[in-house]
Amino acid sequence: MVPPYYSSLGQFREILPTGRPVLMYHHVGPRQRAARIKGLYVSRRLFERQLSELHAAGFSSPRMDDIVIEQKDPAPAGSRSVWLTFDDGFRDVFENALPLLQKYRARGTLFLVTKLLGKTNEWQQQQGDVVEPLMNEAEVRAWLADGHQIGSHTLTHPHLTRLSQAAAREEIVDSKKFLEDLFGVGIEHFCYPYGDWNETVRDLVHDAGYRTACTTINGVNTPATASLELKRFMARYPSRTLKTFCSRWGRMLWPKWQLF
Numbered sequence: 050m051v052p053p054y055y056s057s058l059g060q061f062r063e064i065l066p067t068g069r070p071v072l073m074y075h076h077v078g079p080r081q082r083a084a085r086i087k088g089l090y091v092s093r094r095l096f097e098r099q100l101s102e103l104h105a106a107g108f109s110s111p112r113m114d115d116i117v118i119e120q121k122d123p124a125p126a127g128s129r130s131v132w133l134t135f136d137d138g139f140r141d142v143f144e145n146a147l148p149l150l151q152k153y154r155a156r157g158t159l160f161l162v163t164k165l166l167g168k169t170n171e172w173q174q175q176q177g178d179v180v181e182p183l184m185n186e187a188e189v190r191a192w193l194a195d196g197h198q199i200g201s202h203t204l205t206h207p208h209l210t211r212l213s214q215a216a217a218r219e220e221i222v223d224s225k226k227f228l229e230d231l232f233g234v235g236i237e238h239f240c241y242p243y244g245d246w247n248e249t250v251r252d253l254v255h256d257a258g259y260r261t262a263c264t265t266i267n268g269v270n271t272p273a274t275a276s277l278e279l280k281r282f283m284a285r286y287p288s289r290t291l292k293t294f295c296s297r298w299g300r301m302l303w304p305k306w307q308l309f
Contacts, residue, residue: 200238
């Protein structure tokens, strides 16, 4: 049975080629001792090991644009593609992940909280978490110049299903326009904050003109997967207690596996 998180190629070696797998990262770098959700952090050493394993096994990491094109048909036999996504836009991704992506010629998509560029993780601090810096405009431009993509993670990182329809639309639409105006690139990919979405939110994302949207649902994407309901495997360090934690507390704390 495949674990609910991705730590190494191991048990995923057989399942990844069966569809269009997407890996979900948040932090790449050292974890502050007081951090509330330790699983959001992947060390630079572990991240490099993951990239090295994928590279050695012949996996490529296409642009997010390609997942829609390729998803129309089943994955061909021997297919070796995996999509890398980074939620929130933490500065440690720029500092630690970007050089390794360059080293292994891998591509990634960064989902940005647009009103907080160059600031800190205010949505987590409101829940008592540690302060973590976010990438600024210059760092995002360097990310783009290196051949990577960006997408929207809303304006302020709210639970979209808890907002009025008008407020949710503003978070979805205005964040897209902000990024397009600031960076001069088309923004076609979206990520639901906390993995929190429903049919109404999904339809707002569609109406805003996004081509894809990422959830926190575990699994590999197939031709049957809707492009605005993409599944992802959360990347994290191995833990002997994670399975027990998930079964006892995960669904209580994060309905639908809502993450950051």
